[in-house]
Amino acid sequence: MTHSKCSPFDTAVPSATSINRRTVLKTLAAGAATAIAAPYIRPASAAPAQLRALMWEVYAVPEIVGAFEEKHKIKFSPTFFDGNSEAYNKLRVGGTKDFDLVQADGFWPGLYFREKLIRAIDYGKIPNTANVYPVFKPERYKLLTDEANGQHFGVTWCWGSYGTTYNTAGMPKEKVQSIEALFDPAFSGRLATSARFEENIALAGILVATRMGTKDKPRPDGKSFNPYVLTDEELAEVEKLLIQQKPLLLTRYQDNTTLQQLLESGAIVAAPEFAQVYRVLTQKKEKGEIDLDFAHQLVPKEGGLGWVDTWLVTSGVTDPAMLDICHDFMNTFLAPENIKKISLVAGSSATIDLRAISTPEEQKLFLMDRTEELASMYMFDQPSSPEKWERVWSRMQAA
Template sequence: MKLRRAVWLMLCLIGLVLASGTVFAQSAKKLFLFNWSQYMDPAIIKAFEKKYDVEVVRSFYDSNPQLFAKLRSGGASQYDVIFPSNYYVPRLIKTNLIQPLNHDEIPNLDNLKSRFRDPPYDPQDRYSVPYQWGTTGIAYNADDLANVPKSWSILFDRGVNPDNPFALIPDGQVTVAAACAYLGIGWRCKGEKSWKKAAQLLIKTKTRSNFNGFVSGTPILQQLARGNADAGMTFNGDYMFYKKRNPEAFSDIEYFIPKEGGELWVDAMAIPVNAPHPKLAHKFINFILKAKVGAQLSNWNAYATPNEISQPMLKKSLQKPPITPTQNQMKRLRFTPSLKGENLHMFQQLWTDIKSR
């Protein structure tokens, strides 16, 4: 009997040890972020880790298509918070890759500017929360390409730029929209007829000897700084971020919104459908929406904030071009449209054809 009791007590102790180990493993949480590079002040991450006693693990992508592909291949159960652009949010909703938000857990939603609430790409903010906003335009070497027009012609007109190396963004919708804008169709071009005209221009552009390929917005800035390219599509905040940190390398590099029009975009925060820590993800989103954190974020990465309460704490340089567009510039900016169904399928086939030529 004593032996049985001793064995029983030992088994109970082992069970308690195992149980306590399980509790400890569950409490030692991590938050997994999948974000654009150079898009989050490390000090904000440290502050969140300290406040909630967690570890934040970050991974990075450089285009919306890359984010989408990763989520479809299992990433929807690997990450807690992602940062898609506005026109990709409906696609993520349609493919069941993100989950509805619990607004009761995000009280700081009230800090957002009214024009960023209830957006057309996500009515009632059901699945996403605005993170930062900006523009897509052209960065170029003003010394090597002196006196060129502030136009998409730097990329699409051999007569304007016969020799200087340039690149286009690998995001199909953005690049096709730029071609449409140059052709006079407008940034929000839709339909087979408009897309085919843009495709003909892009295929022709690819054959030019000074075409450097499809390069994302951040890497093209690095190529410009090294002198490996003289023009390319990029984002206003990335341009300011690198210019401030390396003014000598960027002394001749300028950014502009083409006269034919450019992209206005909003990057959002969303929670993948099978996120490992959804409650912690809600806490993180709410944390980013705090007034001081929103200002700190924009002051670090040089993008505009959708946070109304953060405005008085922003650097003066963020409250004017190229970060905050003028009223005239805003008239030339458009959101990239969301595609679905047959239109999306048709566009994907067209973009595949463009890249393969």
Template sequence: MKQHAGVSRRMLLGATAALPLAARSAHAHTLRVLTWPGYADPDVVATFERREGVKVEVSVVDSDDTLWERMNARQGGDFDVFAVNTAELQRYIAANLVATLDPQRLPHRADQLPRFRDLDKVPGLVHQGKTYAIPYTYAEMGLIHDRRQMPQAPDSVAALWDPRWRGKVLAYNGGTHNFSLAAIALGLSTPFHLGASEWPRVVDHLIALRRNVLSFYTEPEESVRLFTSRGAALMFANYGSQQVKLLQAAGVDVGYTVPREGALAWLDCWAMSRSAHDPDLATRWIDYLLEAGPGEVLVQRQGLANTTSPSPFHRPDARLRWLEPVEDTQKRTRMWDRIVSGDRAAKVLAA
């Protein structure tokens, strides 16, 4: 990512008047995008650059924690638009890092499916009558299995803990989702809001998962490399059907299931930074990605659903648990870091 270095007031005053104007002009013709793998491929970006006569700088993240760090570093000043799931969006709004959007200035919203076009019915997007993000893509976090090693598809999330698959399991390296995953596995009713008495049980269960896991991944491409090179049999698919598509392209015969307990599911949206240099350009970027071309790229190339056509991957009858804001993101992250480091439960709970 191209960093925009800070300029001291003394240096600015010593420069010619033309330089600040030039800097502002450069900013106005560069769109800085913070996003996830596959959301802004080079050819998709190139089309927008040609159409608008601008440059687009894309930075990619691999976890919600990294996204938060990048956006929070300079109050969002390094980016104009970013992709974020509906649950995480809430803390960006609370931290005043997000600008409001005018849905009327997004004509391609008319092409979205009704469930995504009615923003008031998508939890977290509208606050006090103001819109903060526009739905873009979604997936459930199911289970991927190697059909050669597991001819019968796993029907429960408990398979991730099954000692028969010790050293054959891949899991996502992220505290927020893994605490919710363990809560579901334990049958807790509120996976996003753990009570005081539930933390020890969930921590113990995640330590047990760590002992069963071959490795943890962050990016979808990394998960494919590990799955193919390390002989994994089962994977918790944080990126869902996107990982299925990548594994199939790599020649792996895989199955994909939503366990009987249900699956966590995310809805990623585009939001505009409060510090966007050119809000009009940022708005046009969001509207452009709702067009048929970028939407088809999501489906055909990335194996992800878009919000303008029925998903070939998503089962309408699947029991999904759409992500919600959790009780304490930082606490989950601290505890997860200690779990991955090999700490015992007492030290994890003291985090």
């Protein structure tokens, strides 16, 4: 019988050399490090366990998200934001590693792509993109295609304007066709606007440029008029206009529920919004839950602001398996039956043509025959100088 290197007795006999304090500490440290790192380490061949999205809360419809989770055996982890600039700030401070998908609208996706915060995507793997209205196809909606190399980096799923919802008994239709209505002393104390500083300034900017006659004249940047790129003179006038507007406002609403209450109670007669509250109020009226009658002015005569919400994939997604899941998530989201549910929940108009599966009332309410009007709107954009715009907003708030 030969002796093995380790006899059965060796393990039973305590040895001062085999286990010492340093060994124990090393083992504990290694164990702790493994335990801490374990959630972040997975084999290259393993399927992704989590899909992380940075998005607006209203679009996270549990039924659709749940079905997707079930299909891919994956956890959908959303983080919610209020505005584009907030999402942009999150992505810039390392968010591309924290999120796989992100939502944005207007010109923001282009900015994200230029700054390499998002990556190119393959429309071929998102077949439902074929169902979007012509105005949202890449040939006409150019904000999701890189001018230099023609790569696509986002898919659209809903759109809207920053039009005015108004109480038809409290504000005449001819008045609300102009942005002037939101600055009219005749409605003092019965107006509200959103708390979004970019859109307040941009909307006032359209009115100011119209009044100053600078909207259709050559611009300093050589491009056509964009209410997010205002001259110093126009910004100074915007500031005066917003200060004049202050006493006319009951409040600057923070959320749709508040706006709905304000309109429903008759406390205000008009407010600019994304038509979501208008749809809720119209449906309540149809059900006989309210007596007041509301209408929505999509685009004022001076021009209005518009937005198209898009899904984007962050540059942190490099794993082909994860990219496939991102593509499939967007495709699932755009499936007509799903996007209709999302539309109804969020009160937003879809970019997918849903007329075949919608009632005439739904078609009217969700502006399904008015998608072409988007072409006449100024898209939500990044302020040309957030610093100057912040000063304008602060001075207005302090006035």
